[in-house]
Amino acid sequence: MSGTGGGTDEPRVGVEVGVGPWPGGPDAWPDDPRLDPVLLAEGDRRNVVDRYRYWTVEAVVADLDRSRHPFHVAVENWQHDLNIGSVVRTANAFNAAGVHVVGRRRWNRRGAMVTDRYLHVHHHATVADLLSWARTGEPGGAPLPVLGLDNVPGSVPLEGRALPRACVLLLGQESAGLSAEAVAGADAVLRIAQYGSTRSLNAGAAAAIAMHAWVVQHAGPPPA
Structure with a gap:
C-alpha cells in the first residue's frame, strides 16, 4: 500500500479510518x-x-521532539503560495526539526491537513531574518548551512551531493523560484534533475524530493 492516501483528521466517506472507542468503557x-x-x-x-x-x-x-531529524525546511511566501501546506505535510512525514515560512505570515493550511499541529512552524519576515537565524543555529548548536533548491544558473546537482546532517532546505515561490536575495544568501543552490519539457518542478514535489534525499543519507529505519 502506498503512503499517499487520505490525510485529514476527519474520516473519509465510506472508509473506516482509525479505531473506535476503547472497549469496556x-x-x-x-x-x-x-x-x-x-x-x-x-x-x-x-x-x-x-x-x-x-x-x-x-x-x-x-x-516526536525526542527523535526529530536535524534538518529544517524553509519556503518563501510572498504571494500566498498554496504549496506551503504540502511542504508542511511532507516535513511532518519525515519528522523535520521545523518548517520556516518567510515573508507573509498567513499561509493556506488546507494542504497541511492539520499536520502543522505536530511539528514546529516558525515565521521570518524577510530572507535576511531567516539567514540571521540560521547563522545563530539551534540553541546550543552550530550555525546551520542554508541550501537553496532551484534550477538557476550556477546551481549544482542534488543527485550525488553530500548533504549536511544539520541544515536548512530553502525553497522559493511556486512561480518565480528563489528570490535573488535567497540565492545570494544561500551557502549553495541545488537543482533537481529534470528530463521533460517543464521549466520547473512543483514546489511541494521539490521539497519532498530534497527531504527524501536527506533521509536516504542520514536517517535510519523508521519506527516499526
Missing part, C-alpha cells in the same frame, strides 16, 4: 497520562500512525 481505560479521554470515549479517527492512537496532540509532539 472508562473503567477499562489504560492508566496512561499520554492518552486523551475524549479519544478513548469517542474513538480516534485522526490521520496518525497506529502507535499514536488515542494520544493527545501534546503527547505526540513531545514524543
